[in-house]
Amino acid sequence: MIVGNRTIAILLGAALAVPAVTASAAGADGPPDSSIETVVVTGSLIARPDYVSESPIVTASRSQIEASGAVTVESALNRLPQFTASATASSNTQPRGGQANLDLRGLGQQRTLVLLDGRRMEPSNTDGSIDLNTIPDSLIDNVEVITGGASAVYGSDAIAGVVNFKMRHDFSGIEIRGQLGETGQGDGTTESASVTLGGNFAGDRGNAVVALTYANRSPVFGRDRPFFAVSVLSTNFAEGAIKPVATNLPSQSAVNSIFQSYGIAPGTVPRTATFGFNSDGTLFSQGSPAVHLTDNLGNLLYVSNNTYFYNTGLDYYLQLPLTRYSAFGRAEYDVTPDIKAYAQVYYTTYTARTQIVPVVAGGSGVPAVLVPYNNPFVPANLAALLASRPSPTAAFSFTKRLSEVGNRVQNNNWNVYQFMLGLSGGIPGRDWTWDISATRGQTLYDETDTGFPSLSALQQLLSAPDGGLSLCPGGYNPFGLTTLSTGCQTFLQRTVKNQTVISQTDAKASLQGKMLDLPAGELRFALGAEYRENTYDYSPDSLLVHLDLVNAKQTLPSRGKTTVKEVYGELLVPVLRDLPLVDEMNLDLAFRYSDYNSIGGVNTYKASIDWKAVDWLRFRGGYQRAIRAPNVGELYSAATPTSELLTQPGSIGTGDPCDVRGAYRATGYAGAPSVRALCLAQGVPAALIDTYRNINTGISTASGGNPLLNAEFADTFSLGFVARPDFANPIFSDLSLSVDYYDISLKGAIGNISGTSALAKCFNADGSNPAYSPANFYCSLISRESATGLTSVIQTPLVNLGGYRTSGVDIEADWRVALPDAGLGDGTLSLNVLASYLRRFTIRNLAGGSSLDYAGTIGNTQIDLYADAHPDWKTLTTLSYGNGPVTASVRWRFVDSMTNASNVGTTGTVRGVSARNYFDLDAVWNVSPDIDLGAGIVNLLDVAPPLVGVTPGATSQSTYDLLGRQFFVRITARQ
Numbered sequence: 003m004i005v006g007n008r009t010i011a012i013l014l015g016a017a018l019a020v021p022a023v024t025a026s027a028a029g030a031d032g033p034p035d036s037s038i039e040t041v042v043v044t045g046s047l048i049a050r051p052d053y054v055s056e057s058p059i060v061t062a063s064r065s066q067i068e069a070s071g072a073v074t075v076e077s078a079l080n081r082l083p084q085f086t087a088s089a090t091a092s093s094n095t096q097p098r099g100g101q102a103n104l105d106l107r108g109l110g111q112q113r114t115l116v117l118l119d120g121r122r123m124e125p126s127n128t129d130g131s132i133d134l135n136t137i138p139d140s141l142i143d144n145v146e147v148i149t150g151g152a153s154a155v156y157g158s159d160a161i162a163g164v165v166n167f168k169m170r171h172d173f174s175g176i177e178i179r180g181q182l183g184e185t186g187q188g189d190g191t192t193e194s195a196s197v198t199l200g201g202n203f204a205g206d207r208g209n210a211v212v213a214l215t216y217a218n219r220s221p222v223f224g225r226d227r228p229f230f231a232v233s234v235l236s237t238n239f240a241e242g243a244i245k246p247v248a249t250n251l252p253s254q255s256a257v258n259s260i261f262q263s264y265g266i267a268p269g270t271v272p273r274t275a276t277f278g279f280n281s282d283g284t285l286f287s288q289g290s291p292a293v294h295l296t297d298n299l300g301n302l303l304y305v306s307n308n309t310y311f312y313n314t315g316l317d318y319y320l321q322l323p324l325t326r327y328s329a330f331g332r333a334e335y336d337v338t339p340d341i342k343a344y345a346q347v348y349y350t351t352y353t354a355r356t357q358i359v360p361v362v363a364g365g366s367g368v369p370a371v372l373v374p375y376n377n378p379f380v381p382a383n384l385a386a387l388l389a390s391r392p393s394p395t396a397a398f399s400f401t402k403r404l405s406e407v408g409n410r411v412q413n414n415n416w417n418v419y420q421f422m423l424g425l426s427g428g429i430p431g432r433d434w435t436w437d438i439s440a441t442r443g444q445t446l447y448d449e450t451d452t453g454f455p456s457l458s459a460l461q462q463l464l465s466a467p468d469g470g471l472s473l474c475p476g477g478y479n480p481f482g483l484t485t486l487s488t489g490c491q492t493f494l495q496r497t498v499k500n501q502t503v504i505s506q507t508d509a510k511a512s513l514q515g516k517m518l519d520l521p522a523g524e525l526r527f528a529l530g531a532e533y534r535e536n537t538y539d540y541s542p543d544s545l546l547v548h549l550d551l552v553n554a555k556q557t558l559p560s561r562g563k564t565t566v567k568e569v570y571g572e573l574l575v576p577v578l579r580d581l582p583l584v585d586e587m588n589l590d591l592a593f594r595y596s597d598y599n600s601i602g603g604v605n606t607y608k609a610s611i612d613w614k615a616v617d618w619l620r621f622r623g624g625y626q627r628a629i630r631a632p633n634v635g636e637l638y639s640a641a642t643p644t645s646e647l648l649t650q651p652g653s654i655g656t657g658d659p660c661d662v663r664g665a666y667r668a669t670g671y672a673g674a675p676s677v678r679a680l681c682l683a684q685g686v687p688a689a690l691i692d693t694y695r696n697i698n699t700g701i702s703t704a705s706g707g708n709p710l711l712n713a714e715f716a717d718t719f720s721l722g723f724v725a726r727p728d729f730a731n732p733i734f735s736d737l738s739l740s741v742d743y744y745d746i747s748l749k750g751a752i753g754n755i756s757g758t759s760a761l762a763k764c765f766n767a768d769g770s771n772p773a774y775s776p777a778n779f780y781c782s783l784i785s786r787e788s789a790t791g792l793t794s795v796i797q798t799p800l801v802n803l804g805g806y807r808t809s810g811v812d813i814e815a816d817w818r819v820a821l822p823d824a825g826l827g828d829g830t831l832s833l834n835v836l837a838s839y840l841r842r843f844t845i846r847n848l849a850g851g852s853s854l855d856y857a858g859t860i861g862n863t864q865i866d867l868y869a870d871a872h873p874d875w876k877t878l879t880t881l882s883y884g885n886g887p888v889t890a891s892v893r894w895r896f897v898d899s900m901t902n903a904s905n906v907g908t909t910g911t912v913r914g915v916s917a918r919n920y921f922d923l924d925a926v927w928n929v930s931p932d933i934d935l936g937a938g939i940v941n942l943l944d945v946a947p948p949l950v951g952v953t954p955g956a957t958s959q960s961t962y963d964l965l966g967r968q969f970f971v972r973i974t975a976r977q
Contacts, residue, residue: 042120043059043146044059044117044120044146044147044148044164044166045057045059045148045152045155045164046155046528046572046574046590046592047155047512047514047528047530047570047572047592048514048526048527048528048572048574048590049435049514057148057149057150057152057610057622057624057720058148058149058150058622058720058722058740058742058744058812059146059147059148060082060084060146060147060812060814060836061144061145061146061147062078062079062082062144062145062147063144064142064143064144065926066078066880067079067139067142067145068924068936068972069891069893069922069924069938070940071181071183071192071924071938071940071968071969071970072091072183072192073181073183073192073193073194073217073218073219073324073326074091074102074134074135074139074217074219074324075134075137075139075142075145076090076091076102076103076104076134077090077091079104079134079145079147079165080104080960081878081893081895082147082836082878083812083836083837083838083876083877083878084106084107084147084149084163084812084838085104085105085106085107086105086106086107086108086866086869086871086872086961087105087868087869087871087958087960087961088103088104088105088111088866088868088869088960089101089102089103089111089868089960090102090868090959090960091219091321091322091324092319092320092321092322092959092960092964093322093868093959093960094318094319094320094322094356094357094358094959095356095867095868098127098868099354099356099412099414099416099447099449100135100322100324100352100354100355100356100414100416101126101127101131101133101134101135101354102133102134102135103131103132103133103134103868104116104132104134104165105162105866105868105869106147106149106162106163106165107149107162107163107746107808108808108843108865108866108869108872109161109162109746109748109806109808109865109866110162110865110866110869111129111131111866111869112129112130112131112159112630112633113159113161113162113630113714113748114131114159114160114161114162114163114164114165115152115156115159115160115163115164115165116131116132116134116164116165116166116167117156117164117165117166117167118137118166118167118169118348119166119167119168119169120166121422121439121441121508122156122441122506122508122534123136123420123443124136124418124419124420124443124444124445124504124505124506125445125504125506125536126416126418126445126447126504127504127635128502128504128538128540128633128634128635128636128639129633129635129636130159130536130633133416133418135324135326135350135352135354135416136328136348136350136416136418137167138169138213138215138328138329138330138348138350139196139215140177140179140196140198140213140214140215140330141169141170141173141198141211141213141330142167142168142169142170143168143169143170144168145165145166145167145168146164146165146166146168147163147164147165147166148163148164148166149162149163149718149720149742149744149812150162150163150626150628150718150719150720150744150746151163151606151608151626151627151628151716151717151718151746152164152608152626152628153594153606153626153627153628153629153630154570154572154592154593154594154606154607154608154626154627154628155570155572155592155594155608157532157534157566157568157594157596157606158566158596158629158630158631158713159630160628161628161629161630161714161716161746161748162746169332170211171209171211171332172200172209173198173200173209173211174200174201174202174209175199175200175201175976175977176197176198176199176200176976176977177196177197177198177974177975177976178195178196178197178198178974178975178976179194179195179196179197179198179972179973179974179975180193180194180195180196180972180973181193181194181195181970181971181972181973182970182971182972183968183969183970183971184968184969184970185222185965185966185967185968185969186944186966186967186968186969187226187227187966189220189222189226190219190220190221190222190321190965190968191218191219191220192217192218192219192220192970193217193218194215194216194217194218195215195216195217196213196214196215196216197213197214198211198212198213198214199211199212199213200212204335207335207336208333208334208335208336209333209334210331210332210333210334211330211331211332211333212329212330212331213329213330213331214327214328214329215326215327215328215329215330216326216327217324217325217326218324218325218326219321219322219323219324219325220321220323221319221321221322221323221355222319222320222321222964222965223316223317223318223319223320224315224316224317224318224319224320224955225301225315225316225317226320227320227946227964227965227966228946229946229947229949229955229957229964230315230318230320230955230964231301231316231955232301232304232313232315232954232955233313233314233315233318233953233954233955233956234313234314234315234318234359234955235304235311235312235313235314235315235953235954235955236311236312236314236359236362236403237288237309237310237311237312238312238362238365238401238402238403239278239288239310239312239402239403240302240312240360240402240403240404240405240406240483240484241278241279241280241281241297241402241481241482241483242278242279242400242401242402242480242481242482242484243276243277243278243279243288243400243401243402244276244277244384244398244399244400244401245276245399245401246273246274246277246391246398247398247399248274248697249392250391250392250393250396251273251274251391251392252273252387252388252390252391253273253390253391254269254272254273255390256273256386256387256389256390257271257272257273257275257387258271259386260285260383260386260387261285261287261293261294264284264294266293266294270293271287271293275287275288276288277384277387278295279381279384279481279482280294280295280296280297280482281297281482281483282296282482283381283382283383283384283481283482284296284381284383285381285383285384285387288310291309292305292309292310295310297482297483299312301313301316302316304954312403314358314359315359315955317357317358317359317409318357318358318359319355319356319357320959320964320965321964321965322354322355322356323354323355324352324353324354324355325352325353326350326351326352326353327350327351327352328348328349328350328351328352329347329348329349329350330346330347330348330349331346331347331348332344332345332346332347333345333346337425338427340427340428340429340430341425341426341427342425342426342427343424343425344422344423344424344425344426344439345421345422345423345424346421346422347419347420347421347422348419348420349417349418349419350416350417350418350419351415351416351417351418352415352416353413353414353415353416354414354416355411355412355413355414356411356412356414357409357410357411357412358409358410359403359409359410360403360404360405360406360407360408360409360410360453361403361404361407361410361453361454361455361552361553362401362402362403362404362552362553363400363401363402363403363404363455363457363460363552363553364399364400364401364402365401365553369457369549370399371399371400371401371402371457371460371461371464371552372397372398372399372400372461372464372465373397373398373400373464373465373480374397374464374465375388375394375395375396375397375398376395376467377464377465377469378467378468378469379469379477379478379479379480379481380481381481384481400464400480402480404455404460404494404552405483405484406484406485406486406491407453407455407486407491407494407495408452408453409453410451410452410453410454411451411452411453412449412450412451413449413450413451413452414447414448414449415447415448415449415450416445416446416447417445417446417447418443418444418445418446419443419444420441420442420443420444420506421441421442421443422439422440422441422442423439423440424437424438424439424440425437425438425439426438426439429515432515432516433515433516434513434514434515434516435513435514435515436511436512436513436514437510437511437512438510438511438512439509439510439511440507440508440509440510441506441507441508441509442505442506442507442508443505443506444503444504444505444506445502445503445504445505446501446502446503447501447502447503447504448499448500448501449498449499449500449501449502450497450498450499451497451498451499451500452495452497452498453495454496454498454545454551454552454553454554455494455495455496455551455552456494456495456496456545456550456551456552457549457550457551457552458550459493459494460494460552463477463478463490463493463494464478464480470490473490473493474487474489474490474492474493475487475488475489475490476489476490477490478490478494496545496550496551498543498545498546498551499543500540500541500542500543500546500557501540501541502538502539502540502541503537503538503539504536504537504538504634505536505537505538506534506535506536506537507533507534507535508532508533508534508535509532509533509534510530510531510532510533511530511531511532512528512529512530512531513528513529513530514526514527514528514529514572515527517573520575520576521576521579522576522577522578522579522586522587522588523576523579523586523588524574524576525573525574525575525576526573526574527571527572527573527574528570528571528572529570529571529572530569530570530571531567531568531569531570532566532567532568532569532570533565533566533567533568534565534566534568535563535564535565535566536563536564536565536633536634537561537562537563537564537634538561538562538563538634538635538638539559539561540559540560540561540639540640541559542557542558542559547559555642555643555644556642556643557640557642558640558641558642559640560638560639560640560706560707561638562634562635562637562638562639562707563599563634564598564599564600564631564632564633564634564637565598565599566596566597566598566599566631567596567597568594568595568596568597569594569595570592570593570594570595571592571593571594572590572591572592572593573589573590573591573592574588574589574590575588575589575590575591576588577589583615583616584613584614584615585614585615585616585617586612586613586614587611587612587613587614588611588612588613589609589610589611589612590608590609590610590611590612590624591607591608591609592607592608593605593606593607594606594607596629596631598631598713600631600632600637600709600711601631601632601711601712601713604629604631604713605627606626606627606628606629607626607627608624608625608626608627609624609625609626610622610623610624610625610626610720611623611624617728618725618726618727618728619723619724619725619726620723620724620725621721621722621723622720622721622722622723622724622742623719623720623721623722624719624720625717625718625719626717626718627715627716627717627718628715628716628717628718629713629714629715629716630713630714630716630752631713632708632711632712632713632752632800635707636707636708636711636752636800637707637708637709637711638707638709639706639707640706640707641704641705641706641797642704642705642706643702643703643704643795644702644703644704644705645700645701645702645703646700646701646703646756646757646758647700648696648698648700648701648757648758649758651663651664651665651666651696652664652665653665654666654671654762654767655762655767655768657696658696658761658793659677659681659761659762659764659765659767660677660681660684660686660691660694660696660791661694661695661696662692662693662694662695663695666765673765673766673774676766676774677765677774678691679774680764680765680774680775680776680781681694681791683776684776684781684784684786684791685785685786685787685788685791686786686791687788687789687790687791690790690791691791694791696792696793698792698793701757701758701761701793701796702793702794702795702796703756703757703795703796703797703798704795704796704797704798705754705797705798705799705800706799706800707800708799708800708801711752711800711801711802712750712802713750714748714749714750714751714752714802715748715749715750716746716747716748716749717746717747718744718745718746718747719743719744719745720742720743720744720745721742721743722740722741722742722743722812723740723741723742724738724739724740725738725739725740726738726739731824732819732820732823732824733819733824733826734817734819735819736816736817736818736819737815737816737817737818738814738815738816738817739813739814739815739816740812740813740814740815741811741812741813742811742812743809743810743811744809744810744811744812745807745808745809746806746807746808746809747805747806747807748805748806748807749804749805750802750803750805750849751802751803751804751805751806752800752801752802752803753800753801753803753847753864754798754799754800754801755780755783755798755799755801755803755848756798757793757796757798759780759847759848760780760783760784760796760797760798761784761793761796763778763780764778764780764781764783764784768851783796783797783798783799784796784797785797802849803847803848803849804845804846804847804848804849804850804851804853805846805849806843806844806845806846806865807842807843807844807853808840808842808843808844808857809841809842810838810839810840810841810842811838811839811841812836812837812838812839813835813836813837813838813839814834814835814836814837815833815834815835816832816833816834816835817832817833817834818830818831818832818833819831819832828885829883829884829885829886830883830884830885831881831882831883832880832881832882832883832884833879833880833881833882834879834880834882835877835878835879835880836877836878836879837875837876837877837878838875838876838877839874839875840857840858840872840873840874840875840876841857842855842857843855843856843857843872844856844857845862845864845865847864852907854906854907855906856872856903856906857872857874858872858873858874858898858900858901859872859900859901859902859903859905859906859914860872860873860900860901860902860903860914860915860950860958860961861902861903861904861950861951861958862903862906868959868960869960870903870958870960870961871897871900871958871960871961872900873897873898873899873900874898874900875896875898876896876897876898877894877895877896878893878894878895878896879893879894879896880892880893880894881893881894887927887928887929888925888926888927888928889925889926890923890924890925890926891923891924891925892921892922892923893921893922893923893924894919894920894921895919895920895921895922896917896918896919896920897917897918897920897961897962898917899914899915899916899917900914900915901914902914902950902951904951912951912952913951913952914950915948915949915950916948918945918947918948918962919943919945920940920941920942920943920945920963921941921942921943922938922939922940922941922942923938923939923942924936924937924938924939925937925938932975932976932977933973933974933975933976934972934973934974934975935971935972935973936971936972936973936974937969937970937971937972938969938970939967939968939969940963940967940968940969940970941963941965941966941967941968942967943967944966944967945963945966946966947959947962947963947964948962
């Protein structure tokens with residue numbers, strides 16, 4: 003393994019600092035405060051002794067997080083069966099900019115509320131999601147995860163549940179931690195180091211802790227793994243190509259003559275083919291089969307079903323490079339015996355890089371690139387082809403993957419901070435506590451893109467009579483594989499810089515404690531009020547605003563602000579106690595009223611029950627109403643152009659309904675006259691209406707925010723039990739089992755209407771416009787060109803669409819035995835099993851539409867672009883053995899087999915994936931009370947990801963291990 007110089011410097015510096023710190027306790031964690039008699043568990047605002055949650059909770063400990071061997075925490079949490087892996091270290095997609103997110107239940111990262119010690123963190127995206135790269139992981143004590151809506155307790159966004167990162171408090175001493183990792187192939191190096199210092203001051207009236215963390219992650223490329231050696235296939239070649247215009251085709255005799263000179267029989271290549279260019283100036287056909295491609299493209303070329311593809315996945319990142327520095331500080335001070343002041347701040351700065359293949363000039367849905375017929379670099383065979391056209395001097399449309407200007411690289415720099423000030427205390431003479439706090443945070447995201455050439459500069463070079471020799475050394479010959487002079491690269495290339503600023507202000511006050519004594523116990527309460535403000539401001543580069551980039555979409559500045567005022571309350575009501583089969587029964591009621599500047603007032607509430615039947619058996623369950631208010635991006639982002647594939651006209655629901663070749667215009671279709679009238683009203687010229695054909699393969703769309711959005715609403719039901727049998731046999735004396743059923747139903751999900759859906763609904767494909775009215779909502783989204791009748795732009799706004807529903811069962815089993823007590827030797831053996839069964843995962847895209855069930859499938863990205871796997875079963879099993887100073891564990895991660903999501907609702911037979919079993923090993927050796935050594939192997943058996951579908955290299959990059967076997971070592975020293 004290679005140890006980075008920065009890691010060495012940090013570790014040495016921290017080690018030298020150890021003698022200078024006077025610890026107030028022997029261990030890194032100070033002794034528990036004996037005065038604390040009540041606790042708060044995630045999912046409630048009420049503190050009480052021996053709290054047992056009425057909601058299903060899964061806890062990931064610090065040791066479990068460390069056992070993942072990763073330098074960011076999402077890797078460990080995504081192993082839990084309750085999560086559907088979302089954006090991770092392997093998400094080489096530019097929209098997330100290197101972020102790592104959590105997606106509970108597969109309902110989307112924007113519907114999973116992430117907290118730090120029960121408080122909202124600074125968002126890292128306009129959708130309100132939290133980037134886990136900003137978590138100060140060196141101080142994490144454990145992570146609690148609850149399933150289902152928790153909006154009555156925490157407010158908006160807790161649709162799927164809550165993930166609460168609980169930090170270590172009252173830290174005293176110094177702790178230094180360093181970790182190194184590497185894959186079995188010697189790449190993908192990871193390194194991290196942290197220093198944590200803390201102690202008491204002012205006669206133990208105060209405590210302060212500071213943690214500094216550094217992490218670095220090296221890239222792994224697709225070309226470095228056999229599975230991805232051929233991947234991300236494209237029909238856009240670096241040699242360039244022309245697609246002859248239907249109204250100005252070359253003659254068939256000219257095509258025959260040219261290809262016959264290559265030894266190819268006449269008629270093999272039609273004159274409507276797309277023609278590419280070999281480096282020797284000859285032509286090849288990109289048809290199926292492709293004909294006469296002579297360039298040696300090596301591993302850039304892939305042939306399937308006689309069709310040539312350009313292999314673009316070689317330079318894709320399987321692991322994104324990342325460098326991160328973070329700092330965390332917290333201080334508490336007892337102002338009086340009843341009042342405590344506290345302050346907290348965290349700051350993270352990190353840089354991540356994504357990389358995708360060179361841009362395509364003149365592709366579908368982007369501005370055309372035209373080349374004059376007499377460009378001096380036009381090869382002889384192409385000149386002959388052009389000369390045979392009816393208009394031989396017309397410029398021709400040109401398409402080329404511009405490999406000569408390099409990959410598109412996005413460097414993402416994030417600076418995130420949040421500070422908090424607060425006062426807390428108790429009311430003398432009463433069992434009441436209060437808390438007043440305010441937080442302020444900001445995310446500054448700077449994005450720098452390279453690899454997008456100037457469209458105007460490219461057109462200048464292509465249109466120059468001398469081939470661009472007067473513009474840059476050597477000019478630009480676009481035909482065939484091209485190399486450019488440094489001067490021409492500089493002439494073409496542009497650097498794009500965009501900036502996003504996100505901020506959050508949150509002020510809250512709460513009061514909780516015992517209200518009165520009832521026959522069954524204490525009636526406890528919590529009351530509070532909160533004000534929250536979220537703003538964002540997006541400033542795109544002027545090159546995007548004025549659209550002078552090849553294959554880029556126009557992007558406009560946007561900004562917005564949301565505010566909410568909330569009041570909330572919670573009651574813990576003891577109902578029964580000390581009765582047959584009712585040792586105790588408690589009811590938890592909560593209500594929150596939220597007044598948003600965007601959607602007005604909304605209510606959320608919950609009612610749950612905790613029933614301890616006997617000492618060893620407890621039942622729990624309840625109902626919760628949760629909401630997600632539209633975020634600033636969904637409300638106010640500027641419309642951004644994009645494109646969609648337009649299917650060929652055929653049955654109802656396909657193609658452009660005005661196309662005379664489709665079923666909408668068929669003589670036997672009852673609605674055909676109304677369709678014709680609606681097409682005329684939309685702008686299809688009367689002279690073309692009876693011969694109109696839409697020859698485009700794509701449609702231009704524009705999607706942006708919608709200030710008229712309403713909230714999403716979700717209803718969650720849960721029911722389960724916890725059993726801790728009291729067996730006399732020592733082998734089974736420490737055994738527990740919990741089983742919980744959940745059902746989450748989401749209505750009014752915020753999403754886009756696709757351009758193709760707008761066309762189908764406007765023309766009443768599903769009954770959405772029975773009057774065939776041009777004023778219909780869906781028809782109002784469609785614009786057509788007055789001269790041709792072709793669709794120009796279809797608006798695809800964000801609206802409250804249909805809904806999602808998911809249900810299933812979570813199972814957790816724990817078993818621990820002290821082997822000497824059972825007469826089985828030395829040490830302790832423990833087993834933990836987490837399992838999740840997915841009963842349903844239905845998606846209804848539009849209100850009133852049909853629902854499709856995607857449980858047990860892979861490949862559906864409608865909710866979360868990165869979370870596409872919904873296996874029936876997902877489990878995590880950990881077997882640990884400890885003896886003296888050494889503890890060793892083996893973990894078995896199981897992901898069930900899945901069918902392909904494209905088959906749902908169709909008769910498709912695209913193959914799915916088989917199950918995957920991963921095994922991990924880790925061990926910790928307490929060398930001394932002050933030093934721990936750890937080591938581990940992730941994916942011990944070097945299991946490769948499965949192929950999803952038939953395209954080479956296609957898999958679920960967030961779900962499966964892409965890197966193969968990985969090793970890590972760790973050292974922790976404390977004083």
